[in-house]
Amino acid sequence: MTTQAPSPVGSATPARTPGGIGESPARPDGTLKVTGQFAYSSDLWLDEALFGVTLRSPHARACITGIDIAKALAVPGVHAVLTHEDVPGLPYYGLDHPDQPVLAIDEVRYQGEPVAILAATDPHTARRALSLIEVTYDVLPPVTDARRAVFDPSIDRVHPDGNVVRHQPVRVGSADEVTADVVVVGEYEVGMQDQAFLGPESGLAVPAENGGVDLYIATQWLHVDRGQIARCLDLPEEKVRLTLAGVGGAFGAREDLSMQVHACMLALHTGKPVRMSYDRAESFLGHVHRHPAWLRYEHGATRDGKLVYVKATIVLDGGAYTSTTPAVVGNAASLGVGPYEVPHIAIDVYGARTNNPPCGAMRGFGAVQVCYAYESQMDALAAELGLSPVEIRIRNAVSQGSKLATGQVIDSPAPLADMLRRVASLPLPPSTVDSSGDLPGGYGNTTRGEGVRRGVGYGVGIKNICFSEGFDDYATARVRLAVVGGEPVVTVHTAAAEVGQGLVTLQQQIVRTELGVSTVLLQPADTTIGSAGSSSASRQSYMTGGAVKAACEAVRTRVAQRLGHSTVELVGGKVLAGDTIVDLAAAVGDEPIEETVVFRHRPTVPMDPVTGQGDSHVQLALCVHRAVVDVDVELGLVKVVELAAVQDVGRVMNRVALEGQIHGGSAQGLGLALMEEIQVVDGLVRNPSFTDYLIPTILDVPPMPLTILEHPDPHAPYGLRGAGEPPTLSSTPAIAAAVRAATGLRLRRVPIRPEHITHPT
C-alpha cells in the first residue's frame, strides 16, 4: 500500500446507503426509455453501413431445385448475395442440437426459413434486389400434425433422424394398476403463443481488423450466441466479439439465433459494417414461438378428494428444428402434475419436429402448457366431487418436504395451502362495473348488460428457476472499487442481458447494500468477460445477482485485509472495522480493488430416461391466481374484471420491478387465455402482424391486486426466488376456469375464442 493507514472518522454507525436491496430505486435506463432516447438495437447506425435482408421460404416444406442470384447481384448498390454455400464454417446452429441451417440447404422445412441473404446500400435497394433472387421449389406436403409426427409411423420424417426430439417418461408408483373412486379424463389444447416483443430482431456487425467481427446485438445470452456464431463463421471465439445492444423485449424469443450469423457473414464478405432489422411480419416468422400442445390427462382421486394417480400423454410441437424442445419437454414432464402430492404417476411427454414454425423458449417454458391442463383437471375433479376449486387444491397441495413427480424433495418453503387460503379470502370486486367500457366488448358498445354472466376461477402453478437437469449455467461478475474525485465508485461488469426486466437496477442495489457505495457504474455487457448465462428461466437475480454479491464480498474481504481485519462492514461510504470507522475512500486510496467471481447454483442431475426421477431442479417457485370475469355469453366476449395473485418470492429485492414482473406475467397469461395465438394452417402463418396477433391492451388488463410473500430459500442469494415466470403459468388456467364458471362450458382449448363460447363443439 502506498497510502498511509486511514485515520478513524468517528464511532457513530453511519447511515445505510440509499438505493440498496429491498428498495425501489429508479432504473438507470428509465429516463432514456420513457423519453424515447434509449438506443435499441434497431437504432444502431454507421454512415458506411450496408443494410442486410433475408429471403425466406414461402413454403412450409419444399426441395430447393435452384437459386439464381445473378439478377439481384446486378442491381446497382447490391454488395453481396449469399447462400448456404457461402457459410464459412458449420452450416448449422441450434441451442441444444445444431440441426438448423444457417441458410437452407437443398430443402426448406418451414415457412420463413432463410434461403439467401443480401446486403445493399439501403433498405429499399436491398428489398427490391431481394425480389429478383429466383428460387425454384419442388413443393412437398408438409407434416403439420404433431401427434401424427410422433405416433404415426407412416408419416414423413422432417429430419433423417426422426420426428421425436425427446420422449421423457415419468413413472412413480403403479399408476397403471391402482384404481380410484373418482376419475376425470380430459383432452386439452394450447395454441401457439408468441413472445410479441416490440423491438424487432436487429443488430450491427462490423468487420474487425484482425479478421474477426464485432457484433452489436439484442440477445438474451451473449456467450451462447458467440459460440454458435464462431462455429458457423469458422472463427476462434476470441475473434467474435459481442456487445449487448438495446433489447426491446425478449420473453425467450431471443435465446435462439436469428440474424446474428447472417449479419456477420455479410460484414465479413463485404468488408463493410452491415446492419439488419426485421420488419414486423418477418419478426413473426423469424423467431421461435411457444410450443403448441396437445395434452390428455386422467386424474384419479379418493372420495374425499385426495389424488391417487395422474396419467398424462403430452405432445409438444417444436416445429421444424430442435431449438430448446428437449428442455421444454423436461419441464413439462417434471412439472406435469403441478404442485400437488400424487402417489402414482405415469407421464409421457413427446417433443415433435414438424413443418410448423419452430418453437422454443417462451416465459414459462413447458410449464405453461401443462399448468393449463392439470389445473383444468383439478377443476373437473372438484366439480365431480362437489368440492370447491380451492378446497381440492388445498387437500393436495405440496409443502416443504413434499416430493415432486421426479422424486425431488422440495427443500425450501412452499406454502401453497396458505397461498390458496389467502387468495380465496381476498374481497371480491363489486358485482357490477362502473362504466360500459368495462363490460365485455369494451368500447365496441356491444352490451348494456345483456347476456353478461360473472365467473370466478382459480389457478396454481409451479415453475423451476434456473437451468435444470445438470446444466451448469454459471454467472460471472467483475466488481471494481476505486476512488474517483475523492469518492468511492464501483464499476460492475457482467455479460448479463438486460432485456427490460431490471437487472441493471438490481446490480446497483446489490453493490450499494454490500459495499455501501452509492455511485455504481455498469459497464456494457459484452464478451470480454465470462458468461453470465441466459436472461431466462427467471434466473438472473439468482445467478448474476449472486455473482455480483459474491464479487462484492470478495472486494470487501480485500478491504478488510488492507486494514488488517478479517471482516469489515461497508456502510454509507464508511468502513466499520471492529470498533473503528474509517472512510472507504481513504481505505481504497489510489489502488483500486477488483475481483472477478464465477457463481454457481447447486448442481442438478438429468431426469432418468426411463422413470424421470432425479433432483433435476435448482429452485421452485409458486404463484396462485384468482380471476374474476364477465362473459357476454351471447357474443362470447370476455372482460377480465380482476386478476388477483399471491406469489412467494423468498425476498423482495425491488418491489416496483417485482410488481411489474408479476403484473406483466399475469397479463401475458391473460393473453394466452383469451386472444394470443399464431394461427397456422397447413404450416403457413395466417396472422404475422399486430393487427391480427392480438395482445392485451390496457382495456383488457384488469386491476391486479398482489399479495407478495417472503419465505426465504436458504440456498439462494438473499433467500430470493426467481419471480418472472410463475405468474405466466397460473393466470391462464384461472381465467379459463372463470370463463367456464360463467358459461358452464368445458372449454378445452386456449386461447378461448368467442366462437368457442357461442358455438361450442
Added chain:
Amino acid sequence: MEFVRPTTFADALAEKAARPQAVPILGGTDLMVGLNAGHPPPPALLDLTAVAELDAWAVDDDEVWIGAGVTYRRLITELGTLCPGLALAARTVGSPQIRNRATLAGNLGTASPGGDTHPVLLATGAVVEAASVRGQRAIPIDDFYAGVKRHALAPDELIRGVRLPIRRGPQQFAKVGTRNAMVIAVCSVAVALDVARRTVRVGVGSVAPTPRRALAAEDLASGLPWDGGPLDDDVARRFGAAVAAATAPIDDVRGTAAYRRHSVEVLARRTLAWALADLDRSEAWDGMTGRSEA
C-alpha cells in the same frame, strides 16, 4: 415516389387531374402502415393536410357537412350530439393516437369492408361529395361501395366531404372485436331511426365483401313500437335474423362466418332495442340541428 402538397382544394383537384394515379393522404394511418409493410408505393402521394377548407364541418337545417380532413377525435368531441352514431363508431377506431390523425374520408377512400364508419354512413343515408376539375357530384352512400376495397370515385376525383341528413331519431352502433379496444371489426352494426317517417335504416360491416344495408330488416319498421313500449321479442328476433340473412360472411383469422352471422344478429337485436329505448326520452326528433345544444 412524387410528393405534392397543395394548399387549396382547387389546386388539389388540379394535381389529382394531372396525376390520376396519385394517392391522397390525410392521416396516413392505413396508407403508411401498408408502405411500411412493403406494399408497392404509389407513383405519387397527394398530401391534403395543408388544405384548410377540408378540416372543417358545418351544419344547416337539413344536413351536417363533414370535411374530408375531420379526424375521428373531432367526430367524438365535436359531433357527438349531431351525429351520435358516427361518434360511437369513431370511438372504436384504433387508439387515441390513431383517432387524432385518421379521418372519415380516409375510411371511405380505403373502402375496407371492415371500416368502422361505413355501417353508420349507410344507416344514416350519407352522401359522399366527390369533386374533380370537371365539377362536383353527390354519390349516395348506397352507390359508393363497389367491391372489396373499391369505391365509386373516378380516378381524377377526391372526396371533399360527407353530408349526413340531420338526424331524425336515435342512432346506435356496436362492433364486435376479439379484444376490448384497438381491434378490427369481426362484425359491426349501425341502426338509425327516423321517428317522423317511422323508418329504420341498418348498415352492417365486416360481414360481406362491402359494407351493406340490411333492407329486409328495414322492412320490419312498421312492426316496431314507435309510440313507446317494449320491443316485442319476436319482432326483435325477426329483425336480427333479417340482418343476419343480409350478410355473406367469410371465415378468416378474426372469426368464422358462422360466428359473424350469429354475432351480427345479436348486435342487430340489441342496437335496435337501445335505439327504441332512446325514443322514450321524449326528445323532439324533428330537425335536430344541435344548435340549441351547442
